[in-house]
Amino acid sequence: MTLVLGIESSCDETSIALVDGDGRILSSVVASQFDAHRRFGGVVPEIAARAHLTNLPVLLDEALALAAVRLEDVTLVAATAGPGLVGALLVGLSEGKGLAMGLSVPFVPVHHIEAHALSAFLSLEGPARPIPERFAALVVSGGHTHVFLFEAGRIELLARTRDDAAGEAYDKVAKMAGLGYPGGPLVDRLAARGRIEEPFAVARFKDGSPDFSFSGLKTAVRERLEAQGLRSTAGQETLPEEAAPEALRNTFAAFQEAVVAQLEDRLTLLWNREAFRVLSVSGGVAANGLLRERLPRWGGRYGVEVLLPARALTSDNAAMIAFAGLVRRREGRSDEGLAAVARSRWPLVR
Ligand code: KG4
Ligand code: ZN
Numbered sequence: 001m002t003l004v005l006g007i008e009s010s011c012d013e014t015s016i017a018l019v020d021g022d023g024r025i026l027s028s029v030v031a032s033q034f035d036a037h038r039r040f041g042g043v044v045p046e047i048a049a050r051a052h053l054t055n056l057p058v059l060l061d062e063a064l065a066l067a068a069v070r071l072e073d074v075t076l077v078a079a080t081a082g083p084g085l086v087g088a089l090l091v092g093l094s095e096g097k098g099l100a101m102g103l104s105v106p107f108v109p110v111h112h113i114e115a116h117a118l119s120a121f122l123s124l125e126g127p128a129r130p131i132p133e134r135f136a137a138l139v140v141s142g143g144h145t146h147v148f149l150f151e152a153g154r155i156e157l158l159a160r161t162r163d164d165a166a167g168e169a170y171d172k173v174a175k176m177a178g179l180g181y182p183g184g185p186l187v188d189r190l191a192a193r194g195r196i197e198e199p200f201a202v203a204r205f206k207d208g209s210p211d212f213s214f215s216g217l218k219t220a221v222r223e224r225l226e227a228q229g230l231r232s233t234a235g236q237e238t239l240p241e242e243a244a245p246e247a248l249r250n251t252f253a254a255f256q257e258a259v260v261a262q263l264e265d266r267l268t269l270l271w272n273r274e275a276f277r278v279l280s281v282s283g284g285v286a287a288n289g290l291l292r293e294r295l296p297r298w299g300g301r302y303g304v305e306v307l308l309p310a311r312a313l314t315s316d317n318a319a320m321i322a323f324a325g326l327v328r329r330r331e332g333r334s335d336e337g338l339a340a341v342a343r344s345r346w347p348l349v350r
Contacts, residue, residue, distance in 0.1 A: 005063075005074045005099065006322025007056070009092030010084025010112050011142075012036075012043045014055035015318035018067040018074075019326060023121070023128025026067035028312075028319040031055040038181055038237075049087035056095050063318075074103055078325020081109035082343030083143075089342035097338050108325040109340030112316075113139055113348050114155070117148060118327060119320035120280035120307035128323060129307070136276040138267065140291075141283030142167035142182070145212045147270055148348060153331060157349050158270050163215035166259055167285045173221045173255055177248055178232030178239035186241055188288050191256040194249030198224075200258040202265055210269040212262060221255050260290050264298050271302050280307045287314040 002021030008014070017028035033051045037043050064071060079096030082089055093109070100107035117137035121129045134151045136158065145161040164172070167184055174183020200220050203213045225231040228247050232238050267279070281295055292308055299306035313319060 001073075002076065002326070003069060003074050004076045004078055004322040004326050005096075006110075006318035006320075006325060007077070007079040007092040007096045008112075008316055008318040008321045009052040009056070009088050009095075010080045010082070011088060011316060012048050012051075013316040014052045014059060014092075015316065015321075016056065016059040016063040017318035017322045018063055018069060019319060019322035021326070023323050023326065024126060025122065025124065025319045026069065027063045028317055029059045029062045029066065030315075030317055031059060042181065043085070045085045045087050048085055049091055052088055052091040056091065071099075072103065074099070075105050076108065076325060076329060077103070077105060078108040078110050078322050078328075080112045080115070080321050081340045082112065082346035084112055084342075084344065086342050086344045089344075093340065093342050097340075100338065106329065107337050107340075108328050109336060110321045110324045110328065111346060111348055112321075113144060113146070115320040115324035116141065116144075116282040117150065117280055118324050119282045119309045119313050119317075120286075122309060122313055122319060122323055124310045124312065131327065132278050134276065135278035135280060136270065136274065137280045137282065138263065139283045140166045140263070140281070140285035142171060142184075144283060145214070145285075146348075147210070147266070149274060149276065153333065155348055155350050157347075158274065159210040159212065159266055161212040161214060163213050164218060166212070166214055166263070167283070169214040169218050169259065170285065172218055173252070176222055176225055176231055177244070178234060178237065179241065179244070180237045182284075184284060184288065187252050187256065188290070190241065190244050190249045191252040192289055194246070194251070194253035196254045196257055197250050198254060200254050202258055202261045204265065208269070210266045210273075212266060214259070214262075217255065217258050217262075221251065224251050256288075256290050260288075260294050263291065264294065267295075267298060268302070271304065276304065278305045278307065282309055282314065282320075284315045287311045
C-alpha cells in the first residue's frame with residue numbers, strides 16, 4: 001500500500017501529513033506560529049526555523065498516531081523544497097531526507113505553489129478527485145497572486161501580480177487600521193459586516209494585460225482611512241476586532257469587493273484567451289468568504305468548474321505537500337530526490 005509522508009516548513013506553519021495512494025488524507029497536523037511572530041507584525045525567519053525544529057518531532061508522532069500507522073509503513077516521503085524562507089525550508093527538507101534515507105524509501109522535493117494548485121483536488125472526506133489533463137490554477141496567498149495553466153505535464157504562467165499579492169494587501173490594510181496579523185481573516189469578517197458606500201475602482205492595465213495589481217488599491221484604502229481618521233500609525237495592534245467602527249467595516253467591504261472583482265476581471269480575460277474548463281483556486285486567500293461565494297458563480301457563467309479546497313486546506317499544510325509528492329512520483333517526472341536543495345525562489349514554470 002502506498003503511504004506518503006508529507007512535510008511543510010516553508011514559512012510560519014509546521015505541518016506533517018499522511019496521505020494514501022488515492023490521495024485520501026489519513027492525518028494532517030499543523031502547528032501555527034502566529035503567536036511567536038505576532039508582536040513583530042510579520043514572520044521572523046530565525047524564529048520560524050527554530051520553531052519548526054521543535055515542532056516537527058511532536059507533529060510526526062501525532063500524525064502517525066492519528067492515522068494509526070507506523071513510520072515503517074511509509075513508502076514515500078515528500079517535503080517542501082521551495083519557494084520560501086531558506087532556513088525554515090531546510091529544517092523540513094533535511095528531516096524529510098533523513099526519514100527517507102532511514103526508511104530506504106524514495107524522497108520527492110515539492111514545489112510549494114504546485115502543491116497549493118493541486119490542493120483543490122483534495123477532499124477532507126475521501127480520495128482526491130482525478131486531475132484533468134488541462135486546468136487553470138489561481139493561487140492567492142500572502143506571497144502569490146498567480147494564474148498558471150497546467151497542461152499535459154507542462155506548467156505555463158498566465159498572469160501574476162506586478163506588485164503586492166492579494167493576501168499581502170489584506171495584511172497591510174489590516175495593519176493600517178491597527179488590527180492584528182494575519183489581517184486576511186480579520187478583514188474578511190469585518191467586511192462581511194459592512195456595506196459598500198463608496199466603491200474602489202478595479203485596477204486594470206492599459207495594455208489589457210491579465211496581470212494583477214493591488215498596490216494602488218492599498219494606497220486608496222490608506223487615503224480613505226486617513227480621511228476617516230481611522231489610520232493607525234502606531235505600527236502595532238491597537239484596535240481589537242470587536243471595536244472596529246462601522247466606517248472601517250464599510251471601507252473593508254469596498255476593499256474586499258475590489259479585490260474579488262479584480263480576480264473575476266482577470267479570470268474573464270484569461271478565459272477568453274485560454275478557454276479552460278476547470279479552475280483550481282488555492283492559497284490562504286481562498287479561505288475568503290466573498291471569494292468562495294463569487295468565483296464559483298463566475299465559473300457558472302463561463303462553463304468553468306471552479307474547485308476550492310476545504311478551508312482547512314487553504315493555508316499551508318502538509319496534506320497538499322504529500323499529495324503533490326504522490327502526483328509528481330506517479331507522473332514519473334524526473335527530480336533530484338535526495339540531491340534537492342532549499343530554494344527561496346523557484347519558478348514553477350516548466
Ligand atoms: O497560503 P498562506 O497560508 O501562506 C502563504 O502566503 O504562502 O496564505 C496566507 C495569506 C495571508 O496574507 C492571510 O492574510 C491571507 O492568506 N488570508 C486571507 C484569509 N485567510 C487568510 N485573506 C483574505 N480572507 C481570508 N479569509
Ligand atoms: Zn502557501
